[in-house]
Amino acid sequence: MQDTGIGIPRDKQQLIFEAFAQIDASSTRKFGGTGLGLSISSRLVELMGGQLWLESEEHKGSTFYFSAWFDRHSRSDAEAAAPALIDVKGLPVLIVDDNNINLRVFEEILHHWGMAPTTVDSGEAAIEALQRMAETGGTYSLILLDAMMPIMDGFMVAKMIREDPRLEPVTIMMLSSADRPDDSERCRDLGINLYVRKPVKHSELWHAIQSALGKAESRSAERGPLVLAKPPKLLNILLAEDNPVNQFMAVALLEERGHTVQVANNGQEVLDILQRDRFDLILMDVQMPVMDGFQATEAIRAAEAQTQKHQRIVR
Known part of the structure; x- marks a missing residue:
């Protein structure tokens, strides 16, 4: 290097x-x-x-x-017996979400995995995209469909897809930040292949896509759609970090999980931002220019002595 x-x-x-x-x-x-x-x-x-x-x-x-010294690799019996994953290279995927951040994050992830994603920001635009694809004789192999959208939500979109033979066959994966008890039954009635609660980790999304496409694991139709983990509490977070790469990665990961993130480039910016905004948590880098994380934390704690409030800080 x-x-x-x-x-x-x-x-x-x-x-x-x-x-x-x-x-x-x-x-x-x-x-x-x-x-x-x-x-x-x-x-x-x-x-x-x-x-x-x-x-x-x-x-x-x-x-x-x-x-360095390396041994020559040979495939083990365990690797040979592992179930084959579906090849997603070039797979046409339609991403439907009214949140632009979600669209960008999912698009970047799917591009990284070699898929061919198309993004739309509403249910109406999703139906139009599906119809245009059908007119060319093609089809989307997978739809990542947000459940919570204005005017036409994900369930309405799924119903229109299942009722239009021109738009079949397509695998539908429903994503929702809500936790409504009847969603699983609605998914089963509409023939939705998988129901995923947001925010979803990269690894969970990968396994969910494999499962939705029917190659990674098998499950009977009687069990209904697979439901992933319930989302955690969403937080308003202040990220104190001077490295642009670390900033980008931290913001992308936190926003993907539904949190709201604001960035400060040094300790002084942290103090300035706290004058006008409140946060559930501060992620504080230690080594920063102008004012480091220790100095900023000391200033915050000193101010708290007057207000009797306590700010959660992770260094």
Whole structure:
């Protein structure tokens, strides 16, 4: 691996392989990271019978090298006996949801898995998309259908699909953030293949799609649609994080689970935002520029001494 960063002085090159070590160790330092990555990487390489080393020059970047021993892989009996998963590469999928964030997240996930998703933001648009596809002689293999939509909800869409022979066959997976006791029965009556409660994890979504398509696991029609876990309480969260990549990943994961997220780039921004907004939880990075996580937490706790309120903070 090669980078064009700040480089590492020769007398500090061995130090960076130690846990929690960085060249600039201050909590408000400019460059991010915990100081664990190289220590963990070095230990993993050692466990594989190799070694990790670098060549670096200050202000000109660094190049990292490693060596390791690997055994030749052979398929085990357990792997050979595992049930085959359905191939979803290029699978045409229609995603129906009135929430633009949900549409974006599901679209990105399905693209990552090699599917060919199309997104629409209403029940009416879903019917139009299905009809256009039918007119070309094609069909969507799977529909991810939100149950809670205005004007035409997911159950109305499913009913219209099942009553129109031009739109069959199609596998329908219903997703809902509600917990209504009659939803499972309604899904069974409409021939919906799977009912999933939102928010849903990536792994749950993958297994749900496999199940809905009928290849990952079999179940009798008498059991009705499979119902996944009940959603947790949704939170209003303030994320204090200065790394853009970490920000994107944390926001995507939290919003996918239904939480509301606001981002602060440093401790001072946290204090400014708390002047006007309230949050159920603060996810506080420790090492940030301007004001670090420890300093921001101390300022919050000092203010609470006057108000007798308590803010939940996870560092």
